[in-house]
Amino acid sequence: MPRTITNLAVIALLACAALAQAPSDSSIRQFTPALKSNPQFNVYASPVKVQVSASPPSFAASSLVSTGNGPAAKDPAVAAKTDIAIAYLNTQHGIPTENIKITDAYVDGATGIAHVYLRQVVGGVQVANGLANVNVDRSGHVISSSQSFAPLTGLSSSTKSRRSAAQNSAVGSLVARADAEVSLKNALKSLTNYVQTSVSDADLANVVVAASSSLASGEPGFVLSGLPSQVAAKGSSTAQQALIQTSDGTLVSVWHMVLEQDTHWWSAHVNAETGAIEAINDWVSHAEAYRVYPKNVNSPSEGARSLVVDPANKDASPNGWVTEGSTYGNNVWAQNNPSGGDAWKSNYRPTGKTGTFDFALDLTKQPKTYIDAAITQLFYTVNVMHDVTFAYGFTEAAGNFQDVNYSGQGAEGDYVVAFAQDGSGTDNANFATPPDGQNGVMRMYVWTETNPSRDGDLEQDIVAHEFTHGVSNRLTGGPSNSDCLYDGEAGGMGEGWSDTVANLLRIVPGMTRSTDMIMGKYSYGQNIRSYAYSTSLTTNPQTYKLLDSPAYKEVHSIGEVWATILYEVIWNLVDACGGGIGDVFTKDLSKGNCLALQIILDAMKLQPCNPDFIKARDAIVQAESNLTGGKYKCDVWRAFAKRGMGPGASATGGSKHVEDYAVPSGC
Template sequence: METSPKEWVASNTTAGNNVWAQTNPDGGDSWIDNHRPAVAPYAAFDFPFNTSTEPSVYVDYSITQLFYTVNMMHDLAFVYGFNEAAGNFQDINFSGKGIGGDYVVANAQDGSSKNNAMFFSPPDGQHGLMRMYVWNATTPERDGSLEQDIVAHEFTHGISSRLTGGPSNADCLNDGEAAGMGEGWSDIVACILRIKPGDTRSLDLTLGEYVYGKNIRMYPYSTNLTTNPHMYQDLNKPNYKEVHNIGEVWASMLYEVLWNLIDEFGISSDIFAHKLDGGNAIMLQILLDGMKLQPCSPSFIDARNAIVQAEENLTDGKNKCNVWRGFAKRGLGLHASSTNSTHTDDYSVPSGCNRG
């Protein structure tokens, strides 16, 4: 399966079938005529970078890195099911499926804000928009386009928005638990991409440390309940109405499932190969498959059930206990419930799946 038949670069600059990357210092809505680095035909995109300078000095390096990471995310998502038929972001859809005409507009050093990033994901056929900002938490300032976990997080918003409810409906993750899980899926995909052979479940992962100087989440992602105490019933707390806090609870559950699968199958050293022979690859597959199966505006329970069903479809349920035990550890067990916005923890698993 060829993910980018015409390759990434259409000419001699950072524009191609999957993404157009450029700077956007004034923060406006135009992009076609914005600055992009240009090289001689067949020359390398090789630009200087120095951590002791302000981001504006290395803008061509930043644009190039953003172009690379978005293309990488496009190709990875393609092989796991976010392809043309599923509504991915491409100018030309070579299979004839999907609508096309919707490559990602990726703005490096976007001037419309600071200390954040965003991804606007309209329905299939309309451009996705990624705005990557400069962060001023350090001296000199740092560029969000250079932190892979942030770019991967933002691109995953495009995946989850178009797969949940189908590519023609991008409004299924707009509020409440659904919006929070959108943040959680983005965090866990960023985490999956950072796991490498030799890592163990003792690995704790933070987000945003390059640009912010410390974790941008409340807790590291960890399988240790002391390091990360998030539980399903935390959603009852007033400060867990904020989408990123909701997302942390969801991603913490998914991190447990991920490591249960890795403990069983190990780590695939080449997740792009799509061999589904490692726990990290299996996890990424059932995440995307689950998005396709869940209803519009899903609850935690809906999304959990969709992932369980995705695993059943993939392996005939051979790994269902690894999935259930991961959710149950964080309170989203078999009999977890949500009534009148009150979330009740449950740690039970289906018969035959002893808690581990």
């Protein structure tokens, strides 16, 4: 950041050997058996007319009423359509009517189409994933359907014995069986182990198992009560006997267990014989939502906060951003750090109830009063930076910051440790970039130039600047070498790239090459650079020759020159592409601003360790050629030449910079 403020954006190029690694992402995998005979959705060009028996099966009809569907279930028009659906499955798919149970049926008022949903039953026991839906038009013809009923030849020997028991006795009588309580408790223990809230043997011994005929599903089953609150929010779980077909169509006996917790509501099918989890689903939708200044709002001075829902890029962050409902995950751990220091795992983080991080923010008060909002904003912005740079090539193989590398490439265990309102300094920010496999560390400070003080966590260009240090250090010289942008022109370009990427994120439709940008205005109250970034030589007169000046020997000063030159490159590409400004987060390379970001990151990978301006320029020219075949080569050269870096520019030993305002022949 500014030369007048010392050590801002200091790049700690040490090995960070003392930082411990965090546990891997503990998100719980949800799944259901992938059936070998994947059900097809049949859409009929000519609707199928089905002959209904004069006496429809009583089992199916009575089951419709028992589901509690209300008046619609008893509506004769609906009942007639359910008879058609049953007859269709029987005649078209050879499914015996005694194996069909209607779960839901209704007529859509707008289309007149009846939607009938059915489940397979075997000996009175429901098959969890033996499902069908049949859609019947106004005329009583089947227009489409799908079914995944298991072939009855798939019954295993253990299932057959349980089927016989179910046929010959009421569910309630199962309680009398010697192994019923043991089987249920074993299933409960397997489930709690799987969802990582294990119940102790002592607590399990106190669990009471009782039969019930009034579960929420309307079916008889069991209630397991006396569970600790950390295991079950209401102290109990329910279970029902069921069958489930495995991937090869074999039916196995399971307990369908429902376990409600504070932030989860598990629906699991647990093998009644082995305790294996055969399928599990969470009824709680864990959509991530953040009340933040979104990615197109740089700071509180430029717009309002909004609730952003599920912002994670699925390629970069396939499991989302959050682990276990707080501001830590695969890409970044964000937390408060009022006393400074290096510890982070036990530091304070806000909790988002059911995945929503929505906290109050009163900017008329001191930053410490809105720490939850600040941490949330920092977590959001760092994740945005992770995802957008991933899209442009800062991937796992290239050394990005992730706890788990899903591709198996690169070193993992190195998410960013991001400290909000860090107490080790003020009016500042920095980022430490050790080699790939060790955590990057970001420290964001409170700025004291205004009253009340302002929080740098709320200003995107500062966070983006810091994160880009990690990008440029990992991409230059390879992810295992963090010593390539240490000092001099190389270190200065590190600062310049950070400003450039921050600028690129702020360029939105409506801006033109006459748009000027300043850094850190919200936090500092004014520009923290000597000049605004501008394509006007009057507004910003900085050129390559300034590197000879004693005032331009410090890395931030050098960085200003480099970022100014790259600002020219950006706008030349925007104008040359002719398609206006694109959303940089969508990576539309037909737009000049997106193309510029891609070229800049590609060039970092091409350039040598400890590059100077000339080598970095040549890498950008090569990156453009690699990407477009040289389509915009002259536009890039004109940008460099405007600021004295034409093909004849040179330097000797870090001094005596010779400018060249010409462009190559052919341009």
